[in-house]
Amino acid sequence: MAFSTAVAHASLPGSIFAPHSTPAHEEHQLSIFVLWITLLIYLGVSGLLVYALVRFRARPNDDAEPPQVFGSLQIELSWTIIPILIIVVLFLGTARVLFSVQDAKKPPTALDVLVIGHQFWWEFRYPQYNVVAANELHVPTSSNSAPRPTFMKLTSADVMHSFWVPQLNGKTDLLPNRVNEMWIDPQTPGMYVGQCAQFCGPQHAKMLLRVYVDTPEDFDKWIKNQQRTQAELAAPHIAMASIPNPGNQTRGPLPPNSPATHGTVAAVSTEAPDNAVNAHNGQLVFERQACINCHAVGGTVANGRYGPDLTHLMSRDTLGAGAAANTPGNLLAWIADPNTFKPGCLMPAMHLSERQNAQITAYLLTLK
Ligand SMILES: [Cu+2]
Numbered sequence: 356m357a358f359s360t361a362v363a364h365a366s367l368p369g370s371i372f373a374p375h376s377t378p379a380h381e382e383h384q385l386s387i388f389v390l391w392i393t394l395l396i397y398l399g400v401s402g403l404l405v406y407a408l409v410r411f412r413a414r415p416n417d418d419a420e421p422p423q424v425f426g427s428l429q430i431e432l433s434w435t436i437i438p439i440l441i442i443v444v445l446f447l448g449t450a451r452v453l454f455s456v457q458d459a460k461k462p463p464t465a466l467d468v469l470v471i472g473h474q475f476w477w478e479f480r481y482p483q484y485n486v487v488a489a490n491e492l493h494v495p496t497s498s499n500s501a502p503r504p505t506f507m508k509l510t511s512a513d514v515m516h517s518f519w520v521p522q523l524n525g526k527t528d529l530l531p532n533r534v535n536e537m538w539i540d541p542q543t544p545g546m547y548v549g550q551c552a553q554f555c556g557p558q559h560a561k562m563l564l565r566v567y568v569d570t571p572e573d574f575d576k577w578i579k580n581q582q583r584t585q586a587e588l589a590a591p592h593i594a595m596a597s598i599p600n601p602g603n604q605t606r607g608p609l610p611p612n613s614p615a616t617h618g619t620v621a622a623v624s625t626e627a628p629d630n631a632v633n634a635h636n637g638q639l640v641f642e643r644q645a646c647i648n649c650h651a652v653g654g655t656v657a658n659g660r661y662g663p664d665l666t667h668l669m670s671r672d673t674l675g676a677g678a679a680a681n682t683p684g685n686l687l688a689w690i691a692d693p694n695t696f697k698p699g700c701l702m703p704a705m706h707l708s709e710r711q712n713a714q715i716t717a718y719l720l721t722l723k
Contacts, residue, residue, distance in 0.1 A: 369521045369548045375568075376523040376539040377504075378456045385452045389445060396441070456524075459538060462502050466494060470509045472516030472529035472551070474701055475558035476663055476676040486581040487651070489663035490676045491565045495574035497540035503571065504540035514556065520549030520566050528553060541568040557699035563677030581667055584654025585722060630717055637718025640711045649702070652722065662702060668722045675700065687716040 367373075374383040411421070470492075471478040479488045494505040509518055511529040518537070519526040527537040541547070551562035569577060638655070641647065647657035653666040671681055678696040679685040688695055691712050692704035707715070 369550075371521040373522055375543055375545075375547065376541045377459075378524040378537075378539065379522055381452045381456060382525055385448055388448055392441060392445065459504075461506050461538070462504065464501075464503050465538075466503060466505045468492065468494070468505055468507045470507050470518060470529065472509070472511040472513075472518070472555070474513050474556050475551070475562040475697065477518075477562070477564060478512075478663070481578070481581075484578050484582060486578060487664045488581060488667070489671070490563075490673065491567060491671050493567045493569055493574060493577050494539065494541065495571045496542055496544055496568055498542060501571070502540065504538050506538045507536065509535045509537065515553045516551045516555050516562070517553035518549070518564070519552035520547050520564060522547045523549075523566060526552045539566075541566075544568050544570050544573070558678075558697045561676060561678045561697050561700075563673075565673065565677065577670070580670065580723070585652050585666055586654030588654075588723065633714050633717035634721045635718070637714035637716065640707070641715050641718055644705060644707065646705070646715075665719065665722055668719055670723060683716060683720060686719060687712055690715050690719075 371379075371383065371386070374380045467482055469480040469482060471480070477490050477492070479492050480486070481488070495503050497503045497505075507518075507527075509527055509529045510533065511531045513531065515531070516529040517526045518529060520539075523539040523541055524537055527535050529535065545568055547566040547568065549564035549566065551559055551564070553559075555562065642656055647655075647659055649659040649662040651658045651660060651664045651666065653664075657665070669681070673679065674681045674685055674689050675693065675697050678700075679689065685696070690705070690707075691709075693700050693702045694704060
């Protein structure tokens with residue numbers, strides 16, 4: 356179909372005309388089929404109209420009244436039966452796709468993901484792996500020889516949201532106190548964009564979605580990393596030395612009363628590079644603010660669930676559900692005041708000192 360391939364090659368990100376997953380393919384085929392039928396109806400009706408306008412137009416010196424016709428069984432039958440047939444065809448085509456998408460068998464190899472909508476971000480839980488991630492969904496490719504579709508259960512923590520990644524499947528609403536389901540089986544690795552498709556509040560427009568379709572090897576690597584807690588990652592503390600300095604902050608002294616629970620204290624000697632000291636102090640500041648009531652960092656005291664899990668913040672490309680690129684500068688600005696990126700989002704500006712913000716940034720930059 357030259358038309359649809361032409362549109363597909365326009366390759367707009369998130370185009371419904373470039374499907375990359377079985378449900379999206381089936382829905383795409385159905386919509387093209389419906390478009391063709393409606394196009395034929397349009398051509399038929401407007402053709403008859405134009406024909407009637409031309410054929411029976413008023414002619415000069417013709418004042419005679421046209422023949423008056425009352426009732427015609429033939430016409431009545433045709434304009435009843437033809438639309439019924441068209442509707443039956445549309446109904447059957449739609450029902451076939453509905454059932455094949457909804458009743459698809461879940462293979463034992465399927466990946467389970469629980470998607471929870473929040474104002475204005477996404478939480479993704481992988482119960483099979485005990486992983487919690489946010490905003491950027493990673494799934495493996497699936498092929499006919501090695502099927503590994505992703506089966507999602509979707510719900511909401513607050514108001515109604517809708518999960519929509521046009522190239523992978525249609526919209527599915529996330530409703531409080533209800534669990535909806537959808538599945539995808541993308542075959543080509545890549546990044547597919549989407550967004551919340553149900554108005555959910557002031558930052559609805561910045562509740563963006565990214566689905567990273569990884570090769571099975573990349574996906575396993577990603578999952579392995581997500582499974583590690585920061586306590587495990589922090590063990591060889593020297594690694595921190597390689598972290599770029601996010602700002603021009605000066606070295607802060609180690610607080611004399613560093614609690615013993617921070618096993619990193621001993622590892623960070625006073626000769627350690629500024630970054631490591633800052634990162635360590637940043638962790639202390641972070642853990643003494645309300646941050647930890649809203650955010651979790653695996654393996655530390657931070658176990659809040661109101662905001663996105665930050666355990667592997669640096670494994671994400673964006674901040675705030677796609678509101679900004681995840682760069683050290685943006686991160687610092689976000690912590691100082693998230694409203695600069697997302698006015699009205701549900702994280703408050705914490706009004707810490709510039710130095711504290713820089714220290715927290717240095718800490719968050721270690722959360723790979
Ligand atoms: Cu939303």
